[in-house]
Amino acid sequence: MSLTDQLMTDMKVAMKSHDKTSLSVIRLLKSALMNKKIEVGHDLTTDEENQVVVSQMKQQKDSLADFEKGGRADLVAATKEQMTVLEQYMPQQLSESELQQIVQKIATDIGAESKTDFGKLMKAVMAEVHGQADGSLVSKVVKDSLQEG
Structure with a gap:
């Protein structure tokens, strides 16, 4: 339906x-x-x-x-x-752990390693998860992943 x-x-x-x-x-x-x-x-x-x-x-x-x-x-x-x-009408949202896995995979694929790659990584992740995760959560996970690396 x-x-x-x-x-x-x-x-x-x-x-x-x-x-x-x-x-x-x-x-x-x-x-x-x-x-x-x-x-x-x-x-x-x-x-x-x-x-x-x-x-x-x-x-x-x-x-x-x-x-x-x-x-x-x-x-x-x-x-x-x-x-x-x-x-009730929102698409199924990704959990933070699922989002972390996606961010890590995309970061590896595009070679994002430092904070200077934030914009590039953020754009790629948002294109991948469109509507399945809140932008502020994506931003937080992307920042965390770039600080670790």
Whole structure:
């Protein structure tokens, strides 16, 4: 079942159960997917759909950080609820140990050994794990691997 089909099914369930949070998140995600489809000019691939979901989650995390800084407990709670709903549609995330293995393999393949190779290694790893790991976690693992070497 495609993500769009899953969203339609989940939207019907949310409507019937009067779950306003789920309904608003699903509508937001459907809208973002439709905008991306229009932008690229073709039906979205699974990778493209996952990129949209990851992007939406990143926006929610950024909003959460802003609301926490501003002391807006009401918006923090609402954003956390929305993130919980959005997590259902996120691609399977890699564990830190799985990510470390990928980083080590790519570092060996491209010959990244020092901190000056950070950008090159980071770019290669992000291309490999697109959507399966948070960028801040990837950055941390890449930095750690280059310090060890």
